[in-house]
Amino acid sequence: MNKKNISVLGGGSWGTVLAYLASLNGNYVSLWMRDKELVETINQSRINQRYLPNLDLNSKIKATSDIKDIENSDTVIFCVPSDAFREVSELASSYIQESSYLITATKGVEKEGFSLMSQILEEYYPANSIGVISGPNLAEEIAEGQLSGTVIASKDATLRDSVNKDLSNDFFKVYENNDPYGVEMGGALKNIYAIACGIADGLNSGENTIGMIMTRGLGEMGRLATDLGANPQTFLGLAGVGDLITTCASPLSRNHQFGKCIGKGLSVEAAKQKIGQTIEGLKTLKVVKNIADDHKVEMPIVDSLYKIIYKGSNLDGAIQNVLGQDRVKDVEFIK
Numbered sequence: 001m002n003k004k005n006i007s008v009l010g011g012g013s014w015g016t017v018l019a020y021l022a023s024l025n026g027n028y029v030s031l032w033m034r035d036k037e038l039v040e041t042i043n044q045s046r047i048n049q050r051y052l053p054n055l056d057l058n059s060k061i062k063a064t065s066d067i068k069d070i071e072n073s074d075t076v077i078f079c080v081p082s083d084a085f086r087e088v089s090e091l092a093s094s095y096i097q098e099s100s101y102l103i104t105a106t107k108g109v110e111k112e113g114f115s116l117m118s119q120i121l122e123e124y125y126p127a128n129s130i131g132v133i134s135g136p137n138l139a140e141e142i143a144e145g146q147l148s149g150t151v152i153a154s155k156d157a158t159l160r161d162s163v164n165k166d167l168s169n170d171f172f173k174v175y176e177n178n179d180p181y182g183v184e185m186g187g188a189l190k191n192i193y194a195i196a197c198g199i200a201d202g203l204n205s206g207e208n209t210i211g212m213i214m215t216r217g218l219g220e221m222g223r224l225a226t227d228l229g230a231n232p233q234t235f236l237g238l239a240g241v242g243d244l245i246t247t248c249a250s251p252l253s254r255n256h257q258f259g260k261c262i263g264k265g266l267s268v269e270a271a272k273q274k275i276g277q278t279i280e281g282l283k284t285l286k287v288v289k290n291i292a293d294d295h296k297v298e299m300p301i302v303d304s305l306y307k308i309i310y311k312g313s314n315l316d317g318a319i320q321n322v323l324g325q326d327r328v329k330d331v332e333f334i335k
Contacts (some may be wrong), residue, residue: 003027007070008032008131009088010079010106011038011063012052012277013139016103018077020143020165023060030070031063039063055143067091075101075166077133078117081278082108083169085117089124098127101159103152105133107187108280113229114185114291129156131163132180134187134239136246138253142172149173151239175238185225190244191281192288193217194255196305197248202263213301214248216269220299224288227297255281268309284308286333 004027008019011033019031033039042048046056063158070076076096085106096102103115121130129260131154142148147228152163152174160176166176166183177183192212200209214327218241234240247253251260258279261271272279289306292299307313 004074005030005072005325007032007073007076008079009070009076009092010081011035011042011048012079013048013050013075013143014105014137015079016048016052016055016057017137017142018079018167019061019075019141020055020057021169022077023058024169025166027060027166029061029129030073031061031134032065032067032070033063034065036065038171039065049097052139052143060236064074071095072097072238073100075103075162077105078121079105082106082110082117082280086120093124095107096125096128098125100128101156101162102128103131103133103163104184107134107191109188109284109287110288111283115328116188117182118180118184124239129159130154130180131156131159132184132187133163134183134243135175136238136242138246138250141254145171147173149175149242150240151175151177151183151237153177153180153239155180177234177237177239179234180232181228182225182230182232183237183239185228185230186221186235187243188280189221189224189288190217190240190247190284191255192302192305193221193244194247194253195259195262195279195281195285195309196301198253198256198259199263199305199308202260202265210248214244217248217301218244220301222334224292224295224297224299227295228291254279254285257279258259258282262308263315265315276325280310307327 006016006027007030009032019029023029102121102153106117118130118132128329133150133152135150137150152160154160164174196213197210214312225232254275258271258275261274289302
């Protein structure tokens with residue numbers, strides 16, 4: 001097996017797990033982050049105490065705060081929050097070769113317009129092959145070695161094969177897809193519905209209600225995907241249904257946790273402080289609301305959730321309002 005030089009940009013829980021997975025296959029990994037103190041701690045203790053204190057990192061992983069260390073990487077995985085993605089893409093541009101595979105593992109959209117992370121990479125790196133990683137990937141469970149899977153999506157089959165070999169092992173399966181736009185959109189949109197399910201959970205709604213929100217949310221995702229040129233059938237895979245179920249139902253999901261705090265009566269700011277990490281669904285909600293309005297796409301769950309989060313709508317009857325204005329038709333895209 002050829003050992004590769006792989007760089008992961010972002011030292012949160014997901015970035016740390018991706019670095020760990022790559023190292024298990026014998027690759028040399030640079031794990032870049034801004035926090036010099038955390039870099040020193042990881043290199044000395046071989047543990048990311050802040051995000052994954054129970055995961056031992058092997059010696060093939062080197063944490064760094066120097067972006068120059070990504071030079072000569074065969075593959076660079078971007079795993080920073082969406083609101084920092086453009087800045088980091090520009091920062092790294094002087095040190096990435098045209099032959100490097102570039103992968104986004106960030107689930108979100110840019111606030112200005114509706115740019116997905118892969119589209120930002122295309123702006124800065126027009127000559128590089130670009131891919132998207134997305135799926136039902138709770139970092140804590142992967143770190144424990146629990147059976148998990150993800151999707152690598154790209155138009156470049158060689159890239160897909162390379163990433164598959166870099167990250168796959170006995171407990172982490174990588175599946176391939178040639179619809180990166182649909183895979184990435186699924187990963188971004190599902191966070192909205194995780195917040196809605198969290199609110200329902202916080203209000204002590206039943207499992208029937210959670211099931212309704214997830215399936216009606218999947219219909220909304222498909223409508224927007226179709227309007228924007230993605231293949232709605234992509235949402236039937238791990239990056240759609242799989243990720244939606246995991247994020248909406250798991251207490252480990254930050255977006256679900258945030259929604260539950262809202263359902264329990266906390267303010268938006270208090271809920272954000274309690275979670276203490278990035279809530280991608282909040283940013284995505286605002287962007288998707290605007291794009292749905294502009295394109296006249298019906299997304300009643302998005303509409304209702306937007307009123308709760310950004311307009312201060314009362315939670316009394318919130319779930320009824322979320323689902324009450326929905327369409328009569330059950331299954332979308334069946335004539």
